[in-house]
Amino acid sequence: MDGFVVDLDHWRRARRLLPILVERHGLAFFLDENTDFPAPPQLHEGRLLRCVDVAASWLEKRSGRAVDDVGRDSLLGLLRQLLMQRLRAGATANGR
Numbered sequence: 001m002d003g004f005v006v007d008l009d010h011w012r013r014a015r016r017l018l019p020i021l022v023e024r025h026g027l028a029f030f031l032d033e034n035t036d037f038p039a040p041p042q043l044h045e046g047r048l049l050r051c052v053d054v055a056a057s058w059l060e061k062r063s064g065r066a067v068d069d070v071g072r073d074s075l076l077g078l079l080r081q082l083l084m085q086r087l088r089a090g091a092t093a094n095g096r
Helices: 008-025 045-063 069-088
Strands: none
Touching: 008 045, 008 069, 045 069
């Protein structure tokens, strides 16, 4: 297994920022509207990546350090985890 280094300051800031972005946009923004019942809700990849781009830009401005590919992958994983937790908890499409 290859090791990698994650910027802990970026990680700490991301853990605060991503829930704010999810609250602001709502859960429905991140869902693929082309998924029909009875299939479970699916996340829209393009919207996830746009949110990661916004978060990475903000982190870079706040820290003065670039967010590398490993950092972006970590942001994407953290965002997916957050959204899936909300879906499993029965959050409604408006995200609340």
